[in-house]
Amino acid sequence: MATGRTHRPATRSRGIPEATVARLPLYLRALTALSERSVPTVSSEELAAAAGVNSAKLRKDFSYLGSYGTRGVGYDVEYLVYQISRELGLTQDWPVVIVGIGNLGAALANYGGFASRGFRVAALIDADPGLTGKPVAGIPVQHTDDLEKIIKDDRVSIGVIATPAGAAQQVCDRLVAAGVTSILNFAPTVLSVPDGVDVRKVDLSIELQILAFHEQRKSGEETAAGDGALPAAVTPRDDADQGPDGDVPAVMPA
Amino acid sequence: MATGRTHRPATRSRGIPEATVARLPLYLRALTALSERSVPTVSSEELAAAAGVNSAKLRKDFSYLGSYGTRGVGYDVEYLVYQISRELGLTQDWPVVIVGIGNLGAALANYGGFASRGFRVAALIDADPGLTGKPVAGIPVQHTDDLEKIIKDDRVSIGVIATPAGAAQQVCDRLVAAGVTSILNFAPTVLSVPDGVDVRKVDLSIELQILAFHEQRKSGEETAAGDGALPAAVTPRDDADQGPDGDVPAVMPA
């Protein structure tokens, strides 16, 4: 039933791998910086360093777009900026609605990176009548009742959900029903959407927990002689009374 | 030189795959919800549906932690909550500092999901002297000058960077020098960190661009007879004057 699918499974639209698509914005950012410094060309090695990836990976990524480099020279910065922008669809206008204007929603509305690349905040929507009409980031907040009308009038296809978890699925359903086919979800919930709708999630809590996992590993490495690596800069956190398997919780399985 | 590495390459600490670690918080969230409804046990099928993943994947994920299920019955909810929490390191206290108290930093400070699972906002730090002392989310903002002291006094090992892009690398360097070994980066920049330091990034702009890519694909599918899927609900966006390869940019490569 495709509930909560985040990365798309294997639809790979025209041959550009999903992993490559996810890196294109990174390259674009690095290239834009070079462009502003009027750098004419760049080698895969330099650009890869700027984007924080392997140079072979970068070359293979670009090879999916076509042969835009010149051997012995590198890539033309301006040309590549245009090609990647076009491939990502950033040469057109993407109206975006943000639903849920709390702390996070307001921060997103104020975020400059939005407007920079083809994205335009078409509307801010919140369920709180007290907010209706109040400007946030220069845009008046509209009430949830008008959600469908806003989506349709402005032909919005991308929605950002920044509501509490409890409201997210309902908002999502309404967005999709009104015609939104891409959703960026900040609410800590798994969203169910029909086929043909893309969902990407940004989950602060999950990221922190992943960091905590690795952090814990760095601290407690008593048992099992180290498998190499783990060189320096490890604060030796003294109170490591967290037995690797010792104590049992109050509750036991039947 | 390991610059800007996000997912760790292949260090796989004790056999738990990175992909599994990334899903554990998802399972934990679903299990916590079940726990609050006093559900005693859950099958892999049910839990997988709640977490939005394949049931076989979930079972394999759990198998890396050990054999915590009972065949014919399922998994004990409370026990699994504890085991996953322990594995993720959430049974201990993780002091976190947030650097950069702008719109986003303030939103993060107010985010409840922080405190819920072992994470504690130890300090808010900003370079603006005008902010120093002012409470945000009930915590007084401290000045960047005291960053090192705060990190060391509170034994902080996780830092959240919510500064503008220009300041991020510098803040990162100071955090790392002071002893932070895990960083969650919200600034749109590639961070360079020494080995042994984990960086995860949350980049709104990148997520939107990935969505735009797929959105563009949904709209313009003139050439190349569809490879199946893509059934309905596609707004037929009329003005598709974006030739798949036709027009050339103003700037051409040499």
Place this chain on the structure above:
DNA sequence: CCATCTTTGTGCACGCGTTCACAAAGACAT
């Protein structure tokens, strides 16, 4: 105690993504 039924745990195969390593291609100097 045995049969049946449910659900876990996992062997296996497949596909995607990454990386190495190198041949091909072009720039540039002589």
Place this chain on the structure above:
DNA sequence: ATGTCTTTGTGAACGCGTGCACAAAGATGG
């Protein structure tokens, strides 16, 4: 025109992640 030097583009191998499909394990009922 020829040779050298740089850098791209990619074939091939490898490893990780995913999902199928099934045997093993235990619960449950007679």
